[in-house]
Amino acid sequence: MFFTAALFALPLFAQSVLAGECTRRYIIKDGDICDSISAAQNVSTYQLSAINVGVIDAECLNLVPSKTICLGYAGEDCSTTYTVVADDTCEQIASNHKLNSTILTLNNPQINAECTNIYIGEVLCVANTVQVPPAPAGGNLPGAVIPVTAKPAKPTSTPVQIQITTVESTTVVNVTPAPTPEVTKAPAAGEEDDDTEDDDDLPFCDEI
Ligand SMILES: *[C@@H]1O[C@H](CO)[C@@H](O)[C@H](O)[C@H]1NC(C)=O
Ligand SMILES: *[C@@H]1O[C@H](CO)[C@@H](O)[C@H](O)[C@H]1NC(C)=O
Numbered sequence: 001m002f003f004t005a006a007l008f009a010l011p012l013f014a015q016s017v018l019a020g021e022c023t024r025r026y027i028i029k030d031g032d033i034c035d036s037i038s039a040a041q042n043v044s045t046y047q048l049s050a051i052n053v054g055v056i057d058a059e060c061l062n063l064v065p066s067k068t069i070c071l072g073y074a075g076e077d078c079s080t081t082y083t084v085v086a087d088d089t090c091e092q093i094a095s096n097h098k099l100n101s102t103i104l105t106l107n108n109p110q111i112n113a114e115c116t117n118i119y120i121g122e123v124l125c126v127a128n129t130v131q132v133p134p135a136p137a138g139g140n141l142p143g144a145v146i147p148v149t150a151k152p153a154k155p156t157s158t159p160v161q162i163q164i165t166t167v168e169s170t171t172v173v174n175v176t177p178a179p180t181p182e183v184t185k186a187p188a189a190g191e192e193d194d195d196t197e198d199d200d201d202l203p204f205c206d207e208i
Contacts, residue, residue: 020073020133022051028067034060035083035147038123042079043071045123046110046143047132051076058145076133078107078125088153090115097126106130110143119150 026041034056038048049056051070056062072079082093090111094104105111107125111118118124125132135141 022070024071044125049142078131
């Protein structure tokens with residue numbers, strides 16, 4: 001599990017973007033996950049991910065106990081954090097911390113425009129000025145990968161991934177369902193067009 005290809009595949013330029021002095025460090029313990037470190041150490045999910053590009057993989061599956069990681073760089077370190085709980089919305093979080101949604105989004109750029117992708121246990125920067133490091137150029141947005149075990153803060157408004165398979169290709173799209181997610185229904189067996197079944201209209205018994 002520790003020898004994940006992502007560790008070696010990450011572009012080297014990501015490191016140079018993050019020039020600066022590490023002013024907070026943490027030694028990984030057995031049983032740590034990224035969001036438990038974030039919550040305990042007051043470092044947002046985004047920031048932990050952004051400053052550890054090339055060290056921690058996008059899914060946070062390569063934490064090595066006893067290894068030291070950086071939590072914050074001088075001048076780009078938000079330590080005013082809040083951990084998302086069930087039923088949170090961005091509006092509530094912003095208003096509870098007396099900040100506007102623009103600042104909340106700038107400090108937590110992994111939050112989508114509709115704020116439907118926050119999840120329970122995610123750690124957000126709730127400072128009222130922009131304090132987090134900029135996203136490294138290229139690659140995925142840090143903090144954007146939601147842990148597979150995570151529960152969305154608002155279950156009914158979470159984007160649903162639908163896989164569309166055609167003969168030529170497989171496409172994955174994100175859609176946000178209405179509260180009643182009809183869109184996830186698979187077609188019932190036998191509903192497919194099939195020209196061998198063109199005898200539906202024939203009165204079955206007339207031929208006897
Ligand atoms: C995290 O922030 C809380 C609330 O401000 C504080 O009580 C706690 O000591 C901080 N923890 C660390 C590790 O900085
Ligand atoms: C949030 O606050 C910033 C700085 O005060 C301001 O520039 C911005 O327009 C505000 N955004 C909203 C949506 O009120």
